[in-house]
Amino acid sequence: MKTKMVKIDESSIDFHVIEHAGEILRAGGLVAFPTETVYGLGADALNATAAGRIYQAKGRPSDNPLIVHIHSMGQLEKITAHVPQKARLLADAFWPGPLTMIFPKNGLVPYETTGGLDTVAVRMPKNKIALALIKAGGGYIAAPSANASGRPSPTLAMHVYEDMQGKIPLILDGGEVKVGLESTIVDFTEPVPLILRPGFLTLEKIRSVIGDAALDPGVIKAGSEKRPKAPGMKYRHYAPKADLVIVEGEFSIVAAKIRELTKKSVAEGKKVGVIATRETIGYYEQGLVLSIGERQEEETIAHNLYKILRQFDESDVDIIYSESFQALPMGEAIMNRLWKAAGHQVIKAK
Ligand code: TXA
Ligand code: MG
Numbered sequence: 001m002k003t004k005m006v007k008i009d010e011s012s013i014d015f016h017v018i019e020h021a022g023e024i025l026r027a028g029g030l031v032a033f034p035t036e037t038v039y040g041l042g043a044d045a046l047n048a049t050a051a052g053r054i055y056q057a058k059g060r061p062s063d064n065p066l067i068v069h070i071h072s073m074g075q076l077e078k079i080t081a082h083v084p085q086k087a088r089l090l091a092d093a094f095w096p097g098p099l100t101m102i103f104p105k106n107g108l109v110p111y112e113t114t115g116g117l118d119t120v121a122v123r124m125p126k127n128k129i130a131l132a133l134i135k136a137g138g139g140y141i142a143a144p145s146a147n148a149s150g151r152p153s154p155t156l157a158m159h160v161y162e163d164m165q166g167k168i169p170l171i172l173d174g175g176e177v178k179v180g181l182e183s184t185i186v187d188f189t190e191p192v193p194l195i196l197r198p199g200f201l202t203l204e205k206i207r208s209v210i211g212d213a214a215l216d217p218g219v220i221k222a223g224s225e226k227r228p229k230a231p232g233m234k235y236r237h238y239a240p241k242a243d244l245v246i247v248e249g250e251f252s253i254v255a256a257k258i259r260e261l262t263k264k265s266v267a268e269g270k271k272v273g274v275i276a277t278r279e280t281i282g283y284y285e286q287g288l289v290l291s292i293g294e295r296q297e298e299e300t301i302a303h304n305l306y307k308i309l310r311q312f313d314e315s316d317v318d319i320i321y322s323e324s325f326q327a328l329p330m331g332e333a334i335m336n337r338l339w340k341a342a343g344h345q346v347i348k349a350k
Contacts, residue, residue, distance in 0.1 A: 001167065001168070001169060003164060003166060003167070003170070010034075010128050010129050015132070021033070022136025025042060025050075025136070026044065028050040029043070029050070029053070030057055030170075031172065033174070034129055035126075036098060036125060036178045038145045038153040038179075038306070039153075039157065039160050039177065040143030040146055041057065041058065041146035041160075042134075044140065044141065045113050048110035049112075050142075051112040054066060054143075054144060058149045059148055059150075062115065065113070065114045065116075066142035066143065067100050067121040067123050068113065069122075069123055069134050070122060070140060071135050071139065076122060078108065079106060079109050079122065079140060080103040080105060081103070081104040081105065086193065089210055095123075097124070097126045097201070098184060099183055100121050100123040101122055102188060102196070104189060105119055121185065127178075129174045133172065146163070146171075147163050148163040150236070150237070151238060154306070156175075156177075157174070159307075181306075181334070182199050183197075183199045183201070184199030184201040192214050193210060193214070194213070195213060196216050196230035197219065197233055197336075198332040198336055200330065202332075202333075203332070204329060216228055216230070218234075236340055237337070239341065240309055240320065241312075241313050242312060242313075242319055242320050244322060244342040245320070247321055247349050248324045248347070249324075250349070254323055254349045256349070258284070258321045258323065259286075261347070265318075270318040270319055271288070272287035273287055273290070273319070273320035275292050275308060275323060276291050276292070277291055277292060277323060279294065287317075288315055288317055290308050290311060290312070299330075301325060301330075
């Protein structure tokens with residue numbers, strides 16, 4: 001199959017392109033499209049065969065459920081059995097946006113979409129291309145991140161092309177995504193709303209609207225004994241070609257430790273990569289040093305995380321040392337991705 005990549009501008013959408021993409025979706029095909037978080041790989045969520053094609057294209061385990069994307073609030077009732085009041089409050093506050101909520105599903109949603117579960121994850125994305133496509137494609141679009149299973153989520157159409165070339169007919173290229181990190185997932189089938197995946201929307205912001213909410217202990221930090229509730233969170237997700245080692249500790253001594261480690265690795269004949277920040281980039285003297293963003297503006301770090309991991313994969317470094325970011329409000333979400341990519345290799349700077 002030949003994969004076509006078509007440019008589309010969010011500020012002046014070409015509806016011929018959307019109509020064509022919608023036709024592919026309504027016929028059970030796959031279309032990759034931008035959302036504000038990451039690129040998604042869409043299929044008709046109410047069509048079991050179409051949903052099945054997503055698993056095939058991604059090489060995704062069939063027990064890993066998909067998020068159903070909608071374009072208007074009134075659609076929520078159509079696919080769920082029960083929506084608690086607190087979920088409506090969250091939707092009012094953050095939809096369209098990087099929030100996914102889980103509810104008991106109804107009979108309209110096939111088990112192929114929910115990975116065999118009786119619950120369904122729903123999100124209304126904040127990207128005009130995505131919203132128009134969902135509408136044109138039948139209203140309910142299942143879409144995981146558009147990477148091949150085990151690769152970093154795509155933040156550019158070219159990332160999708162790298163992973164999906166020959167496997168899907170169409171990629172809508174809406175440029176680089178705004179956020180760069182996946183949505184926060186809140187499970188409303190628990191007595192206390194439970195965050196199954198930390199994301200761009202922080203726990204504080206969620207608590208400011210609904211009061212009580214907890215973070216799934218299964219997604220907190222390395223070596224946690226508890227199994228995460230979201231099936232997708234148990235996978236390593238992404239292993240860079242090079243070894244990735246995270247250096248934790250007080251900010252001021254982390255950079256010195258990374259310099260020392262880099263020097264040692266270089267002396268051993270290794271090619272070294274460093275994940276630095278704008279604040280520290282000038283401090284490193286050896287290795288391929290890339291800035292992930294600014295600590296003062298943590299959105300920039302979320303934005304560049306996946307892109308930088310793909311960049312290191314293209315270079316031929318043997319080992320990557322990374323600064324750590326748990327002190328930031330979005331730290332839980334950023335570190336969750338980095339820890340997984342590092343296979344939990346962490347060094348404490350003292
Ligand atoms: O920002 C996002 O959420 C992006 C864009 C494209 O919308 N989508 C995304 O989908 O990140 P995906 O498939 O890469 O991640 C979905 C996660 C997986 O960890 C999956 O296991 C979990 O959501 N999930 C989906 N439905 C679930 C359910 N009913 N119960 C528990 N976990 C669920
Ligand atoms: Mg994903």
